[in-house]
Amino acid sequence: MGLPEVLARIERAARRAGRDPAGVRLVAVTKGHSPEAIREKVLAYGDFPLGESRVQEALPKIEALPEATFHFIGPLQRNKAKFMHRFLLLHSLESLRVAEALERRLPRPLDVLVEVNVGREPQKHGVLPEALPELLERLKELSRVRVLGLMTVAPRVRDPDRLRAVFAELSRLADRYNLPERSMGMSEDFELAIEEGSTLVRVGRAIFDEL
Numbered sequence: 001m002g003l004p005e006v007l008a009r010i011e012r013a014a015r016r017a018g019r020d021p022a023g024v025r026l027v028a029v030t031k032g033h034s035p036e037a038i039r040e041k042v043l044a045y046g047d048f049p050l051g052e053s054r055v056q057e058a059l060p061k062i063e064a065l066p067e068a069t070f071h072f073i074g075p076l077q078r079n080k081a082k083f084m085h086r087f088l089l090l091h092s093l094e095s096l097r098v099a100e101a102l103e104r105r106l107p108r109p110l111d112v113l114v115e116v117n118v119g120r121e122p123q124k125h126g127v128l129p130e131a132l133p134e135l136l137e138r139l140k141e142l143s144r145v146r147v148l149g150l151m152t153v154a155p156r157v158r159d160p161d162r163l164r165a166v167f168a169e170l171s172r173l174a175d176r177y178n179l180p181e182r183s184m185g186m187s188e189d190f191e192l193a194i195e196e197g198s199t200l201v202r203v204g205r206a207i208f209d210e211l
């Protein structure tokens with residue numbers, strides 16, 4: 001598909017939903033790709049934030065691409081909290097313990113999203129919806145962790161109704177807690193996610209022509 005086609009589809013999905021396309025931002029997921037490929041397939045079209053899911057893989061890319069900004073989208077362990085100041089946004093905060101490590105280790109406040117396991121899959125990351133209020137309350141006590149919104153990874157199913165229900169639920173939760181950002185939608189479902197209120201789509205394979 002490539003990045004220009006992804007952008008065109010984002011815009012069409014937003015208009016279909018009666019939304020301003022400027023309210024949906026593309027995070028180009030670059031895991032598994034070299035700095036050269038990232039320049040050619042992403043940065044040639046604009047300075048889109050790059051999404052990386054492993055700290056070890058991301059750090060050398062951050063060095064190699066000083067012109068780019070990075071988001072962290074993968075599971076974060078406590079011992080990697082100290083690297084998060086290299087990222088503009090953490091999409092995948094899922095525990096108070098990691099948040100407390102961020103509070104101790106970061107030189108300045110970090111914008112974060114809380115990952116929610118909306119689909120209630122046992123093997124998935126993220127907090128269950130019922131654990132969210134308590135976690136959000138506790139996070140308010142931390143000065144270096146600024147919660148801007150919620151994130152979810154939808155179940156790997158094709159059924160559009162099931163996906164739509166998951167995305168709608170994340171939007172409902174974000175509304176309930178007055179959080180503006182909703183990070184949801186990947187290569188195979190970003191248009192549905194936009195129709196249900198996504199503000200950040202995380203797209204990898206569609207950009208790198210792997211679909």
Ligand SMILES: *Cc1c(COP(=O)(O)O)cnc(C)c1O
Pocket residue numbers: 029031053073074153186187188202203204205206
């Ligand atoms: C890899 C990944 C994506 C992108 O998935 P694609 O199917 O390549 O678009 C989005 N979010 C997370 C958390 C990922 O790990």
